[in-house]
Amino acid sequence: ALRLLRRGKRLQLTAKIDIESGGPYESYNVVAEIPGSEKPDEYVLIGAHLDSWGLGTGALDNGCNVALVIDVARQIKRLGLRPRRTIRFALFNGEEQGMIGSWGYTRTHAQELDRHVMASAYDIGSGEITGFFTGGRAELLPALEKALEPVRGLGPFTNLNAPIVGTDNYDFMIQGVGNLVAAQASANYGPNYHAESDTFDKVDLNQLRLNAAIAAAVTYGFAQMEVDWHRQTRAEIETLMQTTDLGKQMKSFGLWQAWQDGSRGRSK
Template identity: 70%
Template sequence: MRFHVFGAICALGIAGQASAAEDVDALVGAMLGDTPIIGDLQILTDQIGGRVTGSPSSKAAVDWARARFEQAGVSAKIEPFEMPSQWQELAVSATVSGDHTFTPRVIAKPFSAGADQLSAPLLDAGPGTKDDFARLGDAARNAWVLIESPLLTDEIGLNGLFAEYSDAAHSEALAFAAGAAGVVFMSSRPNNLLYRLPLLSGKGRLPLLLMERESATRAQRLLRDGKSLSLTASIEVDSGYAYQSANVIGEIRGSSRPDEIVLIGAHLDSHDLGTGALDNGANASMMIDIARQITRLGLKPARTIRFALWNGEEQGLVGSWRYTQQHQDELDNHVMAASFDIGTGRILGFFTGG
């Protein structure tokens, strides 16, 4: 299904040729056949690994992607741009103490402030709503507040994921206004899973932790049973300065309408807790393979087809925004733009923007 959608998109580039339908069928057939796409994804994930924008692995991925385009006979270039604010976790630890003591697994949420053995009472802030902070009152000041998250299931899907984004931003803002020492978010995933989600507000103003669900629910049960708990945490981050990154742009120039551009892209960067296979190495590898197969088949699109591999997506869609700034003079020539994200398999929906 995903390759059929790409075939339809690429038809915009081939439009006007009598053989357009046959060319699209040939491209889809080639993509469904034996291609290097899996091998490319294995290199991107197993060898290069997690690709935090600005990290050495991110830079290696940029060089690798340009080389793969060029090896496929596709013109490619690296377009540098400035990222506004660096943030990477270097080390993090936390201990729960008081009536009971245990050491939970935690990570720092992106753009968390640092902390050096910050010890404060741990309080149950429920789901972190306005009413929850009103209930805590002055007790929230200079305390760690534990925010409950609903379990994210396949049935809830993307709606639940995006709700988690916005709910966390709202709770962080309330915690900051209440003078909290820091915020501990309960993982929405079971089985001790940790992950990084974007922070939509208040970058760098509070220490922010994500705690494995099993430990967070344990702490919550103890607090609701009347036990007294404290949390001591250290968060070491590299943050607070602008730095350089780059997009990779491959291009197959149009044969009869070269000034008209069909842009398709996928973000190359990822977070660092995994190897970024589904988010979004699979689609980055597919961009390269679509360009490869168009060239191998000798297809001659009427319009220019441009393949963009963005960086800085996980920090707020920075790379794609920088593309629009760098290509401002030709934006009106873009007849279509699409970016592909969030895994593999059938395309179940899309988002519009602009």
């Protein structure tokens, strides 16, 4: 076959591949928090997914952002900051299988979701943070601009009032919780996406440190500020689906039916 290819011949290959699955297994999220000094029963969440694709070591997707979340917690503690609201740090499992860990979080903490002011997700490697997606919630934009003020020199930032599906903000969004997803320069994330080449040497450590500073500013800023938004109702979420491409994204990810039958997302 190799000789034929070298002579410019076109070949057709038929292959039979046996694929085995290990079956169901149990995994866990890792959740920690810094209690709020004034509003301990209100929450600002920062999260990243702990699992990775099986081919590589998952340094870009998503080990570097797991380190980012841990470093944000470490820096807030090191500086002795006391946020007004509780900051919750979540490392979700099962993201690659359909955001299972963050879905589980919203079910386990269902009684607290009314008091979740904002949930953010970091999931695009170590490329430069260029802004945030605000989930189609225009009311988050001025608050986000305010939170970014201390790190304005690391910008410019372009914030996009659009929903995004495919990472761990999703279940917060369809539960009506204000949510953010970091928009990042692709850098070397794309070429190594879900590949065996996703290894530690691809991580831009300097940029990751800068990203952690941005994430810390946003997280702490939302924990401190007064807010004028609420958790959306199911009707408001459905309006969001109609006025943006959220519904289309959900269908492309195979998530639409679970919303329609009420097994996933806010019920009322």
